[in-house]
Amino acid sequence: MSKTQSQTYFYRPSWMEVDLDAIAANLAQVRANLGAVQLCAVVKADAYGLGAIEVARWLEQQGVQRLAVVTLDEAIELRRAGVHCAILNMGAIFPDQAEAVVEYHLEQMAFQSDVMQALNARAAACGTEAVVHVKVDTGMSRYGVSWRDAIAAVEAFSHFRSIRVAGAMTHFPMSDGLDKSFALLQMERFKAxxxxxxxxxxxxxxxHMCNSGGVLDLPQAHLDMVRVGLLLYGYYPSSDVNRPFQLQPAARVVTRIAALRTIQRGDTVGYGRRFMAEKEERIAVLPIGYADGYDRKLRNIGEVLIQGRRATLAGGLCMDACFVRVTDFPHVRPGDEVTLMGREGGEEISPHDIARKIDSVSYEVLARWGRRLPRVYLRDGKVTEIRNPLL
Ligand SMILES: Cc1ncc(COP(=O)(O)O)c(C=O)c1O
Known part of the structure; x- marks a missing residue:
């Protein structure tokens, strides 16, 4: 995006571009692969950092009929933003929160009898029904009634007159690894x-039980619906899964060089003096740091793209800035764009590339980009919307 555009809508010279066409293209490919199986688009955690409201609205425009989040606040944020389709809250609630589920016409993951009772009572008082998806724990040991007790629990839940059990769900702790034996055991438990x-x-x-890994590798577990997040945003969940799609990464994190300096042998860079020059070096200062979600463990090993080529971070990261060695980039100038994550020219720095360096996963890398980075939404390469919660 041009300098003028960025200054029109925000001042921060660091932002995330979100390519809505990429999301639509990824969605279309996943859908084509699913046949009659329904798709629930997972937009929790601010749509994995890409911006829940804008992404949810866009997915709804693309015909998605159900979205999933993990907190009531996330669900209510979407309702208040005018999202009309079904919203499944996959996070646990307490009995005293039943009111919000009914008021905002949400679908609620549930497994605890006190929550069921509260939902039933609230719905009855409002002359309506509460819609739940019963969670069965088949091996994640997170939420859900144990698969060993599920029959009795569902039987008991089916007696609540103001509750409609719309779904039964479980979740894989490991659908994207090479060894699918545990995932298959979970599937057998669930199907039984x-x-x-x-x-x-x-x-x-x-x-429903499948996340992105299950969508790719466990077609026999697709059942009636799949819950897909990461694939829609253009990333495979691991390097061990089948890769049938031409996924388009939807996010690009960009900054602009704020300052350039030449340092001499023996000079050090940044907090902790983690980089010491062995010869004359040119250092670019980037106005983005760990408070923006750029991990401190990237010190001296993180890479960025400048003029379509890789450059390496020098020294530790600050809260609001970091440093790149640009000695071999004689033509860079203050104001030049630098890509921290995403594609530039023929090169790409993927969330996986970053995750590998910091012993993390692409999910975490994506979800951590902070609210100080304006989200810039693109269609046909043109800016359609900008979200900057600060201004
Ligand atoms: C319960 C549940 N279902 C589905 C998903 C979507 O997973 P993915 O992004 O791998 O498609 C998640 C995300 O972690 C989840 O927690």
């Missing part, structure tokens, strides 16, 4: 529960 309930005459419309 479904068939026992069916025999008892309890039919739940939507059974």
């Amino acid at each position: 529960i479904r068939s026992t309930l069916q025999k008892k005459g309890i039919s739940i419309p939507l059974w």
Whole structure:
């Protein structure tokens, strides 16, 4: 984006570009692969950092009929922003929060009888029904009624007159690794529960367990619906999964060189003096730091793209700035764009590349880009919207 554009809408010379066309293209490919299986788009954690409201609105325009978040606040934020489609809150709630589920017409993941009771009572008082997806814990040990007790629990839940059990869900702790044996065991547990309930005459419309890894590698587990996040944003969940799609990375984090300096042999750079020049070096100061989600562990090893080439960080990261060695880039000037994550020219620094260096996962790298970075939404390469919560 041009200098004038960026200064029109925000002053921060560091931002995230979000390519809405890339999201639409990724969605189309995933959908084409699913056939009749429904897709629930996961937009929790501010759509993995890309901006929940704008991404949710865009997905709704693309015909997505159900979104998933993990807190009531996230769900309410979307409702207040005018999102009309079904919103599933996959996070646990407490009984005294049942009111919000009913008021905002949310679908709620639930497994605790006190929460079910509260939802039932609230819905009855409002003359409506509360929509729940019963969570079954088949091996993640996070939320859900244990798969060992699921039949009795669902039977009990089916007696609540103001609750509609729209779905049954479980989650994989490891669907994107090479070894699928545990995921397959979970699937068997889940399917056995479904068939026992069916025999008892309890039919739940939507059974769902797959995340991105499951979508790619476990077609036999797609069931009625899949819950997809990462693939929509253009990234595979690991390097071990099938890669049938031409995914387009939707996010690009960009900054502009704020200052350039030449340092001499023996001079050091930044806090902790983690880089000491062995010869004359040219250092670019980038106005983005760990408070923006750029991890401190990248000191001296992180890479950025300048003029389509890789350059390496020098020294430690500050809260609001970091340093790059540009000795081999004689033509850089203050104001030049630098890509921290994403594509530039034929090169790419992916969230995986960053994750590998900091012993993390691409999910964390994406979700951590902070609110100080304006989100700039693009269609056909042109800015359609800008979100800057600060101004
Ligand atoms: C319960 C649940 N379902 C689905 C997803 C989507 O996962 P992914 O981004 O791998 O598609 C998540 C995200 O972690 C999740 O917590």
